[in-house]
Amino acid sequence: MDEHSLLGLGLSALHRDGYLLLPGVLEARQVDQLQAAISALTPMHWDYNGLLEQYKCVFNRDPLWLTFLDLPGVIELAExxxxxxxxxxxxxxxxxxxxxxxxxxxxxxLVMALPPALLADPAFELPMQICTVQFYLDDIDAELSPTRVLPGSHRAGRKPAPGEQQWQGQQVQSILCRAGDALMFRSELWHGGSDNRSADRSRSMLQVHYGRRMVAQKFSPYLHWHFNPAVLAAATPRQRRLLGEHAEAEYD
Known part of the structure; x- marks a missing residue:
């Protein structure tokens, strides 16, 4: 199947289900590289660590993170x-x-509230504004905090109520996958994490968020933000555009 056909299938899944699992996006060496890079991170600003470690804006810390902004097979689907x-x-x-x-x-x-009848119309295709890609760095089984998704819930037009676990007859599904796989989903999809019930394993993940150009880039610490010169010097033209170097447009 050619690249154009694969893109079409990917887009269809995002419109129909709200998510898509992409197998084998990362090579084993890239998984190892990211595991080591996460281990070397230290908290800054709103980062935190504990049972959950979270490090924001890692692309600005070292040029090695740039590669994972526009991985083949992922960036084409995002674009x-x-x-x-x-x-x-x-x-x-x-x-x-x-x-x-x-x-x-x-x-x-949720970009905006829309009439339920419109969202229920199979002929209506809800445009995407923001998509997230989660790159898994461990083999994910039922014990190791699998991501949970509710297929089709992006068309609910609302956030889930507390404890709500189904929509339109669809049940929550756990994403079980291998290290190197990636999950892409749109911002309206109902999704969540799950407990790490393993005895001695940690789940590592890199998350990348893409938005349409008119979706603001919100890089903390905001007014004190500045780009790392080493990162900008190493970035390709496409990566610089992803970082915000756009051609002139109506609101510039």
């Missing part, structure tokens, strides 16, 4: 979903340790 002028709105490294309690079902961002 097809969000436009060829889409950009980065976040890159976060996570590590969930034994005993960590996962997040309940939630959505990341």
């Amino acid at each position: 097809a979903a969000l436009g060829e002028d889409c950009h980065l709105i976040g890159q976060t490294a996570w590590r969930s340790h034994p005993g960590y309690q996962g997040m309940p079902l939630h959505l990341d961002y």
Whole structure:
């Protein structure tokens, strides 16, 4: 199957289900490289560590993170979903340790409330504004904090109620996958984490958020933000565009 056909299937899944699992996106050496890079991170600003480690804006800490902004097979799908002028709105490294309690079902961002009848119309295709890609660095089984998704819930037009676990007859599904696989999902999809019930394993993950150009880039610490010169010097033209170096447009 050619690249154009694969992109079409990927877009269809994002419109139909709200998510897509991409197998084998990372090579074994890249998985090892990211595991080592996360281990070397130290908290800054709003980062935190404990049973859950979270490190924000890692792309600005070292040029090695740039590679994971535009991985082949991922960036093409992001650009097809969000436009060829889409950009980065976040890159976060996570590590969930034994005993960590996962997040309940939630959505990341609902662009606007739409009439339920419109959302229920199969002829209506809800445009995407933000997509997230989660790169898994461990083999994920039922014990190791699998991501949970509720297929089709991006068309609910609302966030889930507390404890809500199904929508339109669809049940929550756990994403069980291998190290190097990636999950792409749109911001309206109901999704959540789950507990790390393993005795001695931690789950590591790199998360990248893409938005349409008119979705603001919100890099903390905001007014004190500045780009790392070493990162900018190493970035390719496409990576610089993802970082925000756009051609002139209407609101510039």
